[in-house]
Amino acid sequence: MKKKVLIGSRERSRSPEAMEILNAQGYELIVNPHDRALTENELLEMIKGVEGMIAGSEIVTAAVIAAGAPTLKVIAKQGVGYNTINVDAAKEHGVAVTITPGANSKSVADLALGLMMAIARQIPQMDSSIRKGEWYRHTGVELRGKVLGIIGMGNIGGEVAKRAYGFGMKIIAYDVYPRQEFIDNYGVTYLSLDEVFSEADFISLHAPAMLETAGMVNMDRLRKMKKTSYIINTARGELIVEDDLYKALKEGIIAGAALDVFAQEPPQNSPLMELKNVVFTSHAGAYTNEAIVGAGVMAAEEIVRVLSGSEAKYSVVK
Numbered sequence: 001m002k003k004k005v006l007i008g009s010r011e012r013s014r015s016p017e018a019m020e021i022l023n024a025q026g027y028e029l030i031v032n033p034h035d036r037a038l039t040e041n042e043l044l045e046m047i048k049g050v051e052g053m054i055a056g057s058e059i060v061t062a063a064v065i066a067a068g069a070p071t072l073k074v075i076a077k078q079g080v081g082y083n084t085i086n087v088d089a090a091k092e093h094g095v096a097v098t099i100t101p102g103a104n105s106k107s108v109a110d111l112a113l114g115l116m117m118a119i120a121r122q123i124p125q126m127d128s129s130i131r132k133g134e135w136y137r138h139t140g141v142e143l144r145g146k147v148l149g150i151i152g153m154g155n156i157g158g159e160v161a162k163r164a165y166g167f168g169m170k171i172i173a174y175d176v177y178p179r180q181e182f183i184d185n186y187g188v189t190y191l192s193l194d195e196v197f198s199e200a201d202f203i204s205l206h207a208p209a210m211l212e213t214a215g216m217v218n219m220d221r222l223r224k225m226k227k228t229s230y231i232i233n234t235a236r237g238e239l240i241v242e243d244d245l246y247k248a249l250k251e252g253i254i255a256g257a258a259l260d261v262f263a264q265e266p267p268q269n270s271p272l273m274e275l276k277n278v279v280f281t282s283h284a285g286a287y288t289n290e291a292i293v294g295a296g297v298m299a300a301e302e303i304v305r306v307l308s309g310s311e312a313k314y315s316v317v318k
């Protein structure tokens, strides 16, 4: 009997290269027919009898993993933020969970810099004002000479530092594991979390969503920031207390924000939408042709490794 593999990732994040790798193994592919994340009910149906799964942004709950057991052997996240997968349940059922480190870091870093420039020069605001027939020149600020604070200096944080260094920014960072290569290559100075918040002109978040980071950007930290400073979040919505950010933006405690990720996606009736000093993108950091192919291929290779009896290369189940 053919081994079944569920492709959970939505249509536009699927790469033909990844599908070819799986097809070449003779697997039967069960494919998410939608251009959206599968719901829990859909997953509960589709996971039955499946041995491997490529996961996109859908939430893989304990119930879904239990419904896939004991056939399910591996869930390969096409991406790096595995807070969407119940890893404890996977461990309990002997299911490997893998990620694709580095595959989308350049794309996310490009977007973080794009957002930084968008808020520094008010690019979206000018675009919408011209469309209304106006001709208003916003005065912005240069990135050169400004202090960039990076929270979470891993693969994406490192790529952001590389780009910001090219722009002549001074880079400070907070990470639980400082890396010498970033000090040597981009002159990064590691500081405490509170020092980064008080010294930065721009803060870019790149830490994973976990107990220790949930709500790390709250009113206490926002009040430590300069009134002229900006915050950019391309990591996870859980890192920011959105009500506090709204208040800080509305009351001029900070100058602006750019958000690719939200506590609830898509955001529903968020007061942030009323504000002019915020720029939004739709969790699109990893949505480039290059990252989709890179991460898709890495995820497919993990499925093949595990289903052919080898060890996964990038397992997150300890």
Ligand SMILES: NC(=O)c1ccc[n+]([C@@H]2O[C@H](COP(=O)([O-])OP(=O)(O)OC[C@H]3O[C@@H](n4cnc5c(N)ncnc54)[C@H](O)[C@@H]3O)[C@@H](O)[C@H]2O)c1
Residues within 6 Å of the ligand: 079, 080, 081, 082, 101, 102, 104, 105, 108, 151, 152, 153, 154, 155, 156, 157, 174, 175, 176, 177, 206, 207, 208, 209, 212, 213, 234, 235, 236, 260, 261, 283, 284, 285, 286, 287
């Ligand atoms: N917007 C998007 O589409 C998108 C795409 C990819 C990743 N992401 C998010 O970005 C995050 C980072 O991705 P990455 O590839 O750089 O991962 P990574 O593992 O390479 O880097 C994460 C860094 O955060 C550090 N860290 C861990 N705990 C911390 C803490 N309590 N405080 C500060 N730093 C801490 C780690 O030491 C590591 O250096 C992912 O977890 C994911 O949630 C978002």
Ligand SMILES: O=C(O)CC[C@@H](O)C(=O)O
Residues within 6 Å of the ligand: 013, 056, 057, 058, 078, 079, 080, 081, 082, 104, 283, 286
């Ligand atoms: O939800 C997605 O498809 C993007 C995944 C991305 O956020 C990641 O963590 O790598």
